[in-house]
Amino acid sequence: MGVILLLTFISTNVLILHLKFSNALESISPSESMGDGKTLVSKEGTFELGFFSPGISNNSYLGIWYKNIPLRTIVWVANRRNPINGTSGLLKIDDTGNLVLLIKNSNVVVWSSNSTIKAQSPIVQLLDSGNLVLRDKQDANTGIIWQSFDYPCDTLLPGMKLGWDLKTGFDRRLSSWKSPDNPSPGDFTWTLELQSNPEGVNWKGSNKYYRSGPWNGIGFSGAPEIKANPLFYFNFVSNDQEVYYSYDLKDPSVITRSEDTKSWILYASVPRDYCDNYGLCGVNGNCIISAMPVCQCLEKFKPKSVEAWNTMDWSQGCVRNKELECQKGDGFIKLDGLKVPDATHSWVNKTMNLKECRAKCLQNCSCTAYTNLDIRGRGSGCAIWFGDLIDIRQVPIGGQTLYVRLHASEIEAKAKPKIRIAVITTVTIAVVLGMLMAIYYIRKSKAKPAGKLIRPIAICH
Numbered sequence: 001m002g003v004i005l006l007l008t009f010i011s012t013n014v015l016i017l018h019l020k021f022s023n024a025l026e027s028i029s030p031s032e033s034m035g036d037g038k039t040l041v042s043k044e045g046t047f048e049l050g051f052f053s054p055g056i057s058n059n060s061y062l063g064i065w066y067k068n069i070p071l072r073t074i075v076w077v078a079n080r081r082n083p084i085n086g087t088s089g090l091l092k093i094d095d096t097g098n099l100v101l102l103i104k105n106s107n108v109v110v111w112s113s114n115s116t117i118k119a120q121s122p123i124v125q126l127l128d129s130g131n132l133v134l135r136d137k138q139d140a141n142t143g144i145i146w147q148s149f150d151y152p153c154d155t156l157l158p159g160m161k162l163g164w165d166l167k168t169g170f171d172r173r174l175s176s177w178k179s180p181d182n183p184s185p186g187d188f189t190w191t192l193e194l195q196s197n198p199e200g201v202n203w204k205g206s207n208k209y210y211r212s213g214p215w216n217g218i219g220f221s222g223a224p225e226i227k228a229n230p231l232f233y234f235n236f237v238s239n240d241q242e243v244y245y246s247y248d249l250k251d252p253s254v255i256t257r258s259e260d261t262k263s264w265i266l267y268a269s270v271p272r273d274y275c276d277n278y279g280l281c282g283v284n285g286n287c288i289i290s291a292m293p294v295c296q297c298l299e300k301f302k303p304k305s306v307e308a309w310n311t312m313d314w315s316q317g318c319v320r321n322k323e324l325e326c327q328k329g330d331g332f333i334k335l336d337g338l339k340v341p342d343a344t345h346s347w348v349n350k351t352m353n354l355k356e357c358r359a360k361c362l363q364n365c366s367c368t369a370y371t372n373l374d375i376r377g378r379g380s381g382c383a384i385w386f387g388d389l390i391d392i393r394q395v396p397i398g399g400q401t402l403y404v405r406l407h408a409s410e411i412e413a414k415a416k417p418k419i420r421i422a423v424i425t426t427v428t429i430a431v432v433l434g435m436l437m438a439i440y441y442i443r444k445s446k447a448k449p450a451g452k453l454i455r456p457i458a459i460c461h
Contacts, residue, residue, distance in 0.1 A: 028124040029137075033092035035104070036060065041067060042128045047075075049126050051089050055181030059083035062091060062101055062111070063183075064130055064148070075130055075155040076148050079111040080183040097122045099134050099146065113146040130157045153183070156247075158232070162200075163192035163244030172244070197343035197373070197383055198243050202270070208278040210271045211391055213339045214346075214383065215245075216400060217374035222276075222339030224398040225268040275393040279342075282317025283388035286338070289396075298392070299333055300410050317388070322407040326365035331411030332358065337399030340371060341389040348373050349382040357382030361405065369404045 026043045028034060039050035048067040051060050052074065062078040079101055088104045097118040101111040119136035122145070126132050132148040149160050154176050156162055164171055171194075176186035189203045200212035200220060213221025215236040220226055226234055235246045270276060274294055275287035281295035282304075288296055295309075297318035303309035304316040324330050352360065354372055361367035366386045373381025389404070 026125055028091070028093065030093045030122060033090055035090050036087040040124070040126050042126045042130075044128045046128045047126055047130045049132060051084075051087070054177075054183060055179075057083075057181040059085060060087055060089050061183060062089060064126070064132060074183070075157060076132070076151075076153050077183045078148075080153060080177075080185065082110045083184075084110055093122050093124065093134075097134075097145075099124055115146045117145045119145055129159050131159070153177075158248050159246065161242075161244040161246050162190070163198070163237075163242065164194050165242050167241055192243060192245055193344070194243060195344055195346070197346045197348050198238055199343050200245065208342075208391075210276055211278055211342060212270075213400075214343045216372075217376040219398070221400050222393065222395065223270065224395055225270075227398065279391050281314045281392070283390045284318040284320075285314060285390075285392065286335075287393040289394070298389070298404060299335065300406050317390070320407070322410055324365070324405060324407055329408050330362065330405050331408050332361075332370075332403040333406050333411065335402045335404055337394055337396075338402050339391070339393045339395050340383070340400050340402055341369065341385055342391045343383070343385070345386045347384050347386070350374075350380075352382035354379060354382070357384065358403065360384060361403075367405065369402055371400060371402050375400060 026041060028040060034040060034050075036051045039048050041048050045067055047064055049062070049064050052063050052065070052072070053060055054074070061080065061083055063074045064076040065072050065074045084101075084103060089110070090102045090104045092100060092102065094100045094112075098115055099113040100109050102109055113134055115134065119134070119139070121136055121138040122134060123137040124132070124134050129149075133144045134146040135144050149157075150170070150172060152160055152162070152172055152174055154174055156174060161172055162174065171191070173192075174190040176188040177183045178186040187204055188209065191201055191203065192198055193201050197214040199214045200223075201208055202210035212223045215221075215238070218227065219234065230250065232247050232249050235248070237244055237246075273289050274280065275289045281287045284298050284301045286296050286298050287294050293312055293314075295312075295314040297303060300321050301318040302321055303314075304319045305313075308314075308316055349357075349360070350373060357370045357372070360382060361370040361384045364384075364386070367384050368387060369389055370382065370384040372379035373383045392402075
């Protein structure tokens with residue numbers, strides 16, 4: 001028995017299911033082709049490749065789905081931008097060694113793997129991971145020439161990479177279906193933003209819709225549901241060759257789907273609540289889902305427009321109570337339990353400690369906040385932000401600490417009441433102790449029994 005963890009991009013849901021296995025044909029050679037009504041099945045019968053028509057559409061698409069799920073779940077579509085009218089599709093390997101999808105009667109190419117590498121003995125296989133691969137059967141060193149995992153649609157399967165190949169500039173991203181009847185790219189896309197501190201962003205058209213927050217060594221700052229669990233593990237890689245996120249199963253034998261209901265089990269869904277809407281509280285605002293209103297200015301900040309803020313229009317955000325004076329020295333206030341700000345305008349260093357990070361921020365008058373890059377253990381690395389801070393929210397569990405830059409006088413003003421309280425407390429304790437000691441000695445002296453009068457001895461000369 002096996003488990004497949006499926007990330008479907010309709011609403012970024014993570015789904016888990018249990019599948020039955022069966023034996024079936026798993027390859028196509030240059031002498032073979034596959035038309036409508038025929039399918040290619042992975043070795044253990046987990047996935048199936050074939051032609052389908054979604055919903056009420058009459059168009060035909062080449063896609064991959066789970067073979068043993070009664071309600072067909074499509075995980076990949078080859079020709080999502082170029083549908084075939086009717087049932088005239090044909091899949092084959094052409095003379096250049098590429099996998100091509102044709103219209104039978106006209107030989108018009110609808111879709112192609114478009115690889116520049118030509119295999120001597122090309123073969124197409126559907127793996128039990130759900131990956132459709134084109135490889136050279138005779139050359140073990142060549143490996144995979146082309147694979148569907150490099151071209152995800154709306155689903156991220158275990159082992160798939162979401163992100164960038166920095167050597168080629170290749171970007172693997174998810175995009176929603178336009179509708180249940182139309183698999184062409186819709187309004188929503190999910191990308192791993194290539195920046196100094198990468199983070200996942202759900203785009204609605206050209207606007208940010210939801211942001212995961214940067215990877216902090218344990219998970220994404222704003223996605224507490226992506227954490228250690230007994231079922232699967234997450235992987236985030238960021239180096240000079242690639243930047244990507246992926247996940248894999250810990251134990252393929254775990255059964256997580258009910259055979260009685262034959263239904264999907266929802267693991268997580270984002271946006272989770274109102275505060276997950278990107279930039280809801282504007283710049284320098286903090287969204288607290290339990291507060292009323294949910295949008296609050298960061299400490300020592302105030303609404304830019306009080307009138308708009310009071311009508312629950314938070315789009316203008318917040319401004320400082322007192323502007324920074326970089327040359328005279330500023331300080332920082334510690335804020336806990338946060339999804340850290342949008343990292344578009346940020347900088348990171350993996351070797352600095354928190355003290356060095358603070359000093360680095362103070363050296364740049366544009367730096368407005370800093371924190372650890374990695375929060376594992378005692379924390380390590382440095383992440384600093386420049387300019388206004390946006391899309392901050394309070395995270396109920398597992399939030400991160402952020403140090404926000406303030407005018408030095410505001411830090412001193414915050415510290416003075418604490419010093420005053422400490423002084424008052426110390427004086428009060430001293431007075432009380434003094435009174436108790438006085439009372440003790442008075443009572444002790446009254447309780448002393450009367451004795452003989454002893455005359456002092458005088459020495460005369």
